[in-house]
Amino acid sequence: MSDTPLEKELKQMIASEGPLSTAQYMALALGHPQHGYYMGRDPFGARGDFITAPEVSQVFGELIGIWVASAFQMMGAPGQINLVELGPGRGTLMADVLRAAKVMPGFLEAVDVHLVEMSPALKQNQKVKLANAGVRTHWHERFEDVPGGPLIVIANEFFDALPVHQYQFGKSGWHERMVGLDGAGNLVPGLAPDPIPPAAIPAWAGDAKAGDIIELSPERDDVAGVIAARIAGEGGYGLFIDYGHVTSAPGDTLQVLSKHSYVDIFNRPGLCDITSHVDFAALGTVFENAGAVVHGPVPQGPFLDAMGLDLRVERLIKNATRRQVRAIEAGVKRLASREEMGELFKVMAVSGRNNPTPAPFEGLSK
16 A cells, blocks of 8 residues: 555655654644645544544533533623634534523623634534524634633543653653654654653653553643633633543553544554543643633533433434434433443533532532
């Protein structure tokens, strides 16, 4: 099989400049301006490489919409508010959120929607999806470009796509995992020859054994810190949903998906999705250090249940056909069951210090 356009460029880059870090490789595979995975395609759905919760069932987005409406009310129903989504995909989640939240008096009149999206192809999908949503909609490539004021931020499967550095423990300490070339010119994993300073390794990795791998994401931390500082300083809430773990621990969680199947990390770079599990303990620490109050994380299944999953399903199937009922029930099972997305996916919220605890975290956190 011939090299992908990005693969050719990566090999030339490594040959002339030396090996890439895992984070550099991941960033280029997803976001290279010409050949990055997200830049020219719609990767979602049965015909794509993966499916996210909003595409599984409208119930997911509607329950997030109820959460957004509740947050808006807890903020005192301000006359103007920025509703921000990070990595909005096809726009499906935001469309469902707005449809559910519009029942809150004054919400649609107050809200400005801000979508943080780097993909030109997905921006076009979002514009079509939200064309008749009845709200003012703006697009940005960075969260920092969202204008000031009170805000509600939502992000579903956003942090998992931000680059991670990997470090492996050996006799001489921690060495960064790199991407280089073998004698035949193929992309291969390797280790940087010089160990990194011990001070760069978090305390939770102090009992590491030979061969252990840890993942750190300065880019994830930077984005989280900016969001939390805005929420802490200007008031509001954030809701973050992703797959990952609640306790920091060693492990290689990088995964590459193509046509809904896992493939090798070096399989057709630029044409496959590449992500890693989110370390919610580390994410929560960043949020707190930036001045926000953290709620959770809790598993996605219990969160959806507490937001009224059963009641929403009852209403949906009341006038549905048998085929529609089967589809609704299958989607809900995928979203909430422990065996599928209900346990692996976690939900974390943040709030300003003067904002009440958002529903339903007060009950779930105890």
